[in-house]
Amino acid sequence: MRTATDHDVGPVFARLSRPRPEAPTRLFVVSDPHLSSTESGTWKVYHRTESRLRAAVDTADDLGVDAVILLGDLTCDGREAEYALADEVLADLSAPLVAVPGNHDVPKRWDDYVAPTAAEFGERYGLGPYPFHARVGGLDLLCLDTASAGGRLTHTHEGELSAAALDWLRRTVTRVDTPVVVAHHTLFHPRDHVGPFPDGDFYQFRNARAVHEVLAERGGVLTLSGHLHLPTTTARGGVREVVAPATCSFPPSGLLIDSGPTGTTVRLVPLAGRQGMAEAYVRADAGNAHGQGVAAYADRGLLSDVPQADERVDAVGADVPEALRWR
Template sequence: MNEGSGDHLPRHELPAEFGDLRAQDDASHTDEPAMLARFARPRTETRTTLAIVSDPHVSTAKEETWKVFHRTERRLRAAVTDIEARDVDGVVFAGDLTEDGRPADFELVADVLSDLRVPFVAVPGNHDVPKDFDDHETPPISDFQADFTPGELPFHERIGGVDVLGLNSASNPDGSLDDCHGGEVSPTQLDWLDNTLPETETPIVVSHHNMAGLADRTDADPAILHSPLGDDEEFTETLARHDAALHLSGHVHLPAVTENRGVRGAVVPALCSFPQAYTLLEVGPDGTTLRIVPVADREGVAESYRLAQSHSARSRGVSNVVAEQLADLPLVDERAPREAHTGDFGKAKTPLARLD
């Protein structure tokens, strides 16, 4: 299948509002990508830019589905090329690097990431870890740690002026999963967070699975959303107790922002599926800004939308929510004037508390 093809699929036109986000083959890096969200915190005196990449789902064998498997290598390579052309301090991968943990897919990911000249770290997603029902041999989590982390999980990595705290929300304590989509932060990792957060200056906590509250903050039918962290209350309480302002995740293949007890949860879009994008996270003295960076050309974005619309009821629902979220950016802007600030999130119409 050639780039942008898919004539055998039902015709589903991209929403007109999505036009400003489409990347062009000759796109210049001089134009700032669209703002996804802007927060008053975290702040740091050392300006730091991180590329946040989630859900590339790289596959060496599969094609199509709403994850556009036949483009996954190309999209990851495009993201790496685009990131290298920008002045970033590091890259954080928020999980699901592979289609489903096959060794060949991990090898391809490692090969692509070898082109990165800036530091990178990763947390595993549910598709990266061994599962009880795998029909193939998925490498143990120790291999993931050796290849994609500073050497262990959880980890604390200082990048620029930011403390990145990476968690494994994808594995049960015994290292395997009996449910494909669920996730939690183990008691051992919660203890680690409790002990590590006081040692940080500007913490950003990363796990593959998201905080609770997406259904309340979007127009999404809860049936199309994966379950959030199973121990979300205890996890969020730990972050709030140490004044950790931001949690990053992927997993659900749509951009969104949540809030609980003063902790912001930013869910970043997927690299493999509509809109096939990564996120720039910029932290400085004035706060934190997230920007969305598509890596496909216009025809490629249209293909991913058509596949999502035709693959399943769930993928159609997710792509509709993605289009709705992106039609009214930024999702929140805490640095806008108070009288102009709404912070509304879809049907809930609930403003985020300001963190001045």
């Protein structure tokens, strides 16, 4: 079986000082499959979505993870046929699944079909109604619904955390040992992560500032997000956000997270070969504003500049450089 130190798993994306659970814990993070059996093309490479999700399932099993974390947008548009296919693919998964919904998974006013609610999504793929706390190994996963805000976001793809969920987060994050927040929408704006980004095609997390204030007061919190379709990380005020790539679009990949007493290592795990990566890049570059933003991010060399963060303290106890600390 492969291990996180083997070169064939993928490059180190980030080395983090926290979380530091006493019990070694391994997660495989999957985001934005946008699964469809009927759609084709676009920058989301719909005709590859099933094979990419199957590759993610196989990879998770090969890596012997404690859980698979799904960060939302499991489906193309929340149709029952897409969920039926997702059920078929995920049935081959050996590890426990912990999932949150994305904006494409929940009902919208313009739908001519009945998509499942976030609560129904949680019953199907999560561990109960949102928000919920899941203890996996030595990590405390705080799983949030930012896609529907309790059913309020039927008219937009923007994200929000309901007032009740925010209050739950405020109470819960202070009483757990190793908090890891799991959500679809990103806490920080793309500009905080990668610089220029096409705002016109980015759907905001409306009350991200209020959520950040809660997490910053606790300090030492890792958040896992999707939605952007690109791997990136940044930190501010004692809160580190790691954004997972999409399985469907460039670069089709997942994240392997290994946490233990000395810190956390995040690796980027490709889910396609050279030709699949090339196809995904070409389609992103020729796609809509969001796809072009992802391709431009790669063109600036930011995908090859890894690790993107290194917070380790060396063997003699010297502190890491100021620029690499959690700010």
